[in-house]
Amino acid sequence: MTKIYPLTPALCEIAKWAFTTRRVDRGDVQGLSVSFQTAKAGDLMLCEIVEIGQHKKLQLAERRVSLSYPGDLVVVCLGDRYAPDQFLASAxxxxxxxxxxxGGGVAGRIDAAHDFMDDATRLKPLGLLTGPKGNVMNVADYALPPLPANDRVTVIGVFGASMNSGKTTAASSLAHGLMRSGYSVAGVKATGTGAFGDFNSFEDGGAPALDFTDVGMATTFRRPLDQIEQGFDTLVSTAAARGAEVVVVEIADGVFQQETRDILKASRIRDRLDGILFAAPDALSALGGVMTLERLQLSPFAISGMVSCSPLATAEAAEVTGLPILSREDLWSPEAIALHVAPLMRRDHEGVAA
Structure with a gap:
């Protein structure tokens, strides 16, 4: 049974704020609206946790996890989600x-779920947060200022065959190896669902991180390609303005996910990449990924991901793709960076590696 609260903005002061809301100025909250029928993706929403299900913890704006309890008040974002291993959901x-x-703080209506998922954690919407002008607050209101594309910094894209193929480990390991090689590096998660795992993974390896929540999207699923492209331009340019010579950009999900497919088929993002590292869970996925990219006139410089954890799978993938298979330890190595990545550098950044 849900609690009965007086519907006041003061409730937001005692709520747990999710990672997706991390850029929001909480002092802007002036009211709560119950006009849920007009809510759209990215809108901030105060909810009460009614029943604990699949997500038993919430990732907080402070970048730590908080165990959830029935009755907790949380501020999350309304959003779409695409996750073949978890949920398909609508805002x-x-x-x-x-x-x-x-778990990063996206709420909506689940339309389909993987068989291995528990029932979702259920929330009672209490109100949409409204700001000083009475408008419903949206994460887009707190985005970084848009910037034009930067054509000087080197950009390496990390794509994968699927969820859980090892993209995040590959991307953060590549960033770490570039840093060990003497480059100034930043990590960017350009698409996906708001969560701090990828963000923290880059920073754990020493690379300052940015992601699509910084450019006003709680998730990028069902966002227009031009919005994702503008977000990419801003993230890369912001990283460059902060001193990065090389930006490692992770693209979420697999090559058949709609936004990823659109990016690879024809986009400013595709055209801006100086190299592609492809993550795969096994040799067959590695071959399929390479063939898919080649049909789009793209060629990865190497394969990484879960396939690199197995010597047998590594040998199979190397044989069928003809490409180097780089483990996370390989990607940490300045020698591997010099051999496989340094040739991709834009002229301004050649010769940095020791």
Whole structure:
């Protein structure tokens, strides 16, 4: 049974704020609206946790996890989600209860779920946060200022065959290896669902990180390609303005996910990449990924990911793709960076590696 609260902005002061809300100025909250029928992706919403399900913890704006309890108040974002291993969800409030569809703080309506998922954690929407002008607050209101594309910094894209193929480890390991080689590096997560795992992984390796939540998107699923492209331009340019010579950009999910497919087929992002590292879980996925990229006139410089954890799978993948298979330890190595990545550098950054 849900608690009965007086609907006041003061409730937001005692709520747990999710990672997706990390850029929001909490002092802007002036009211709460119950016009849920007009809510859209990215809108900030105060909810009460009613029932604990799949997501038993919430990733907080402070970049730590908080164990969830029935009755907790949380501020999350309404959003779509695409996750073949978890949930397909829509940014819709059409019932008294909604679903927590991602632990980083995305809520909506689950439309489909993987068989291995528990039922979702259920939330009671209490109100949409409104600002000083009475407008519903949205994460887009707190985005970095848009910047034009930067054509001087080197950009390496990390794509994968699927979720859980090892993209994040590959991307953060590459960034770490570049730093060990003497480059100034930044990590960017350009698409996906708001969560701090990828963000923290870059920073754990020493590379300052940015992601799509910095450019006003709680998730990039169902966002227009031009919005994702502008976000990419801003993230890369912001990283360059902060001193990065090389930006490692991770693209979420697999090559058949709609936004990823659009990026690879024809986009400013595709055209801006100086090299591609491809992550795969096994040799067959490595071959399929390479063939898919080659049909789009793209060629990765190497394969990494889960396939590199197995000597047998590594040998198979190397044989069928003809490409180097780089483990995370390989990517940490200045020798591997000099051999495989340094040739991709833009002229301004050649010769940095020791």
């Amino acid at each position: 819709i409030v059409d019932d008294d209860l909604i679903d927590l569809v991602a």
